[in-house]
Amino acid sequence: MKTTFRNASLREHEAMRTVLARMADDQARAERITALKAERPDLTWEDIADRVGVKERSVHNWRSTGGMKYENAEKLAEVFGVSVDYIWRGGESPGETPDIMGSMNGEKSKFEERLAAVERDVAEILRLVRQRIGSVERDELEAEAGPPDEIAEKPSKPRAKPSRRGR
Known part of the structure; x- marks a missing residue:
């Protein structure tokens, strides 16, 4: 070894x-x-x-x-x-709460702009989801109700058999 x-x-x-x-x-x-x-x-x-x-x-x-x-x-x-x-450890300054946003030095406005853009995107996604859910619910209701009355076929009267008398 x-x-x-x-x-x-x-x-x-x-x-x-x-x-x-x-x-x-x-x-x-x-x-x-x-x-x-x-x-x-x-x-x-x-x-x-x-x-x-x-x-x-x-x-x-x-x-x-x-x-x-x-x-x-x-x-x-x-x-x-x-x-x-x-x-x-020297964690925080004595008696102060750290100001995370204030320490970004100019990055705060970029962060706020990005946050606003994300909020707009989320709102648009929610609108689209609600719209899609609404159309699915309408489709399901229509399927349960069956076709509308105007489109439904009415049963036809049975035809009479032709008579053989006149031949």
Whole structure:
């Protein structure tokens, strides 16, 4: 059995990428925590530590490295009045609902034009379907009623047989 070192090398490379990604996430989290604290000058780092239930040294580590437990991120989010998603991942801006349509920068009018065109197409399709349903219903009613009276054949009188008398 031949051992290859290439697979192990690839795994180490992948593990390094994971560590680097985690470090980048932690650094971004540290920046968000520092920014939230700057918005609340009434709070000291000691106050924050007391409210979360950790030592002040832990809070200083969070603001410098961003490394923290998720449970502490939940408590910290309550202290600052933001979502835990904002603390943990940087989800949405604190206290704001994202404006998806406003972020389209000029694409909004194109989107609205396309939406109006689709609505017109749907309305036309509905009209055609209703028209087709109406004609099918009329055809079915006519089939049930039978042919109109003017067209219906009247039974003819039986013909009299010619007499043989005059021959």
